[in-house]
Amino acid sequence: MDNNNILQEIYACKDCKTCMDYCDTFMVSNDLLKSPNGRLKIAEKIFTNKEISEEETIGLYTCTLCAECDLVCEQNISISKIIYSSKIKLVEQNKAPLAIHKKIIKDIMEKDNSVNGNPGERLEWLPEEFRDEELYEDKESDTLLFLGCMSSFRVKESAITAYKILKKCNYDFKIFKNEPCCGEYIYSAGDINLAKKVFQINSELFKSKGIKNLIVTCGGCLYAFDQVYPLYIKDYKIKVRHIVDVIYELESQNKIDLIPLNKSITYHDPCRLGRKYNNGPLYLEPRALLEKCGLDVKEIAQNHSECPCCGAGSGIRGVDSSISIKIGKKIFEKVETKEIASSCPLCVFNFRYVNYKTQSEKEIKYITDYILEAYKN
Ligand code: SF4
Ligand code: SF4
Known part of the structure; x- marks a missing residue:
């Protein structure tokens, strides 16, 4: 603007x-x-x-x-x-970002992730049984499952279950051994020049590895790769999909058999899969999948485009985590079920933090946890 x-x-x-x-x-x-x-x-x-x-x-x-x-x-x-x-x-004007953003941005540039994770431990989520056969960047595939910082380091089961479901379906994809950060954190902090450099480096990396399709687990990565990169990268032609969209398609093609789990859960719509997703929204697909898993899907009073943010968007937790906690607590008060499902690992992470801080008894899971559980049965 x-x-x-x-x-x-x-x-x-x-x-x-x-x-x-x-x-x-x-x-x-x-x-x-x-x-x-x-x-x-x-x-x-x-x-x-x-x-x-x-x-x-x-x-x-x-x-x-x-x-x-x-x-x-x-x-x-x-x-x-x-x-x-x-x-x-x-x-x-050199008046921002705040000190906390500068620290996290420094970490991103040095460690390739926004959560201060040890780069050597990025692949710790990868199940043992796949380690010997995993070819990473060298595999002949133009589709990359991009796990992002939250799934790789903080909500690892979202990486494990997404990976295992695609493997069980014999889906053609690869993962990177040295995955970079998407740069959304830097962009959100307003450091547009540095963000553009990161976008450029990542785009060249994808090109050099023959990537034409990205599958992401995180709402932030989806927003960055799908909405923001095309604004700044010339000839950016990568097709970006959220894992929910991919699994929904596989299930519609009868490639996944889901057996009922029989319990009630509440689904929370992440902003970046909903009102911030220009090529979306993904409202129907996650609910349909959860229902196929035999789950009775309850709603928060405001859902879909009116669903409140989990309270963690755009780096707010580092600036004032008490706001994130209060927003999460307010959402919990509207949730009748013990379990909450989300399609964004940042929402899962923040809700778990709120759960801990408010001594609530909620159980928060990433959506593919349910799908794999129903699939395994
Ligand atoms: S809703 Fe009303 S107060 Fe808020 S920005 Fe629009 S005009 Fe202004
Ligand atoms: S936090 Fe408030 S001001 Fe910021 S985008 Fe959401 S509703 Fe608007």
Whole structure:
């Protein structure tokens, strides 16, 4: 967005405050600086070259970029895009990102992951029985199962189960021994120049390894590879699919037999598979698969495009984890079942963190855990 368009949109705001009723970071903090309307006022200062305070910078960086506010603004203001553009502007002025982002970005550049994982342990999730036969980059396949930092290091069962399901279906794919970070964290922090370099390096890597298709497990990787890379990389022709979409197709082709697990679970829609997924959304497919697993799928009061963010989007946990906990707790209060399923490992990770911090008794699983369990039976 260019500066004039941004200011025009900001000036179109009628201060009706409707957006504030939909913004979880505002609802749990009651802080105007952490509301869509308040963030637009911070953006106005930035785009008219006024100084902003440290609290206002934090106001911007505690936005999960969930885009829920965008859906309800009657003035059609692209609120989350303006918040994001403000971050870019702050980085250009050397006023951002925050120290925590700089540390994580340094880790990404040095260790190829955003979760401070030991690069030598990236493949620890790979089941023993596949280690001898796995050819990694050398396998003749143009399809890469890209696990990403969260699945590789923090929610390893999402990597294991996704991999095993594809193997059981004899799906043609390969994995990388030295997988890079997709760069979404750097992009979200507003460091667009560095993010573009990472996108370029990764695109060249994919090209050199003959990759034409990517299958991802993480909502952040899906967003980066599918929505963001094409904006910045010339001739980017990689087809990107989420693992749920691929398994849904395999099941529709009768390549997967699922046997009922017979229990109730609640499905949470990740923002980046829903309202932030231009080539989606994936609402029907995960529910259909879970139902095929014999699960009674319950809903959170607001679902699909209105589903609240898990509370962890866009690096907010590092800035103020108490907001992530409060948002997650609010979601738990609306969930009747003990078990919650998600198709994003970051959502799973945050919900598990909330579960621990609030001493709740929820059990949070990645969607392919259920599918493999039903498949195994
Ligand atoms: S994108 Fe989400 S967190 Fe950010 S202001 Fe809008 S509703 Fe609030
Ligand atoms: S809903 Fe739109 S017009 Fe109303 S306060 Fe929010 S940004 Fe302004």
